[in-house]
Amino acid sequence: MVCIYCGQKTKIINSRAQRRTHATWRRHRCTACNQLFTTQEQVDLAVSASFIAKDGSIHPFNRQHLLQSLYDSLKHRPHALTEALDLTDTVIAKLLPQIKAAGWSRQAVVETAQQVLANFDKAAATAYRAYHPGS
Numbered sequence: 001m002v003c004i005y006c007g008q009k010t011k012i013i014n015s016r017a018q019r020r021t022h023a024t025w026r027r028h029r030c031t032a033c034n035q036l037f038t039t040q041e042q043v044d045l046a047v048s049a050s051f052i053a054k055d056g057s058i059h060p061f062n063r064q065h066l067l068q069s070l071y072d073s074l075k076h077r078p079h080a081l082t083e084a085l086d087l088t089d090t091v092i093a094k095l096l097p098q099i100k101a102a103g104w105s106r107q108a109v110v111e112t113a114q115q116v117l118a119n120f121d122k123a124a125a126t127a128y129r130a131y132h133p134g135s
């Protein structure tokens with residue numbers, strides 16, 4: 001990776017694998033200007049995971065769609081966006097061990113999101129269930 005400040009070479013000075021989210025955090029130091037910056041490596045879910053809709057059609061997994069649905073269910077809370085971002089990671093971490101070659105069914109995604117919300121905020125889980133019936 002090249003330096004975001006001067007474009008010269010960098011060295012990785014620290015790195016941590018986050019097992020839960022399958023992400024890798026890296027701290028880089030520029031060999032020329034000595035500045036520090038951080039990168040995150042994550043699974044590219046849009047390319048690596050499919051979402052199988054109710055009618056059987058297959059789509060790229062859309063993290064933004066999951067985030068939006070969690071956010072909609074948490075709107076009554078003062079820190080809904082921050083919480084929705086964290087819960088999106090939690091739902092995906094719980095979905096990753098269940099991934100099949102074809103991806104995730106809508107039912108697997110909805111059920112996992114409902115379980116995560118039920119453990120976090122009962123009203124949010126109820127709101128989510130109202131928007132995602134029949135699972």
Ligand SMILES: [Zn+2]
Pocket residue numbers: 003004005006007008030031032033034035
């Ligand atoms: Zn630099």
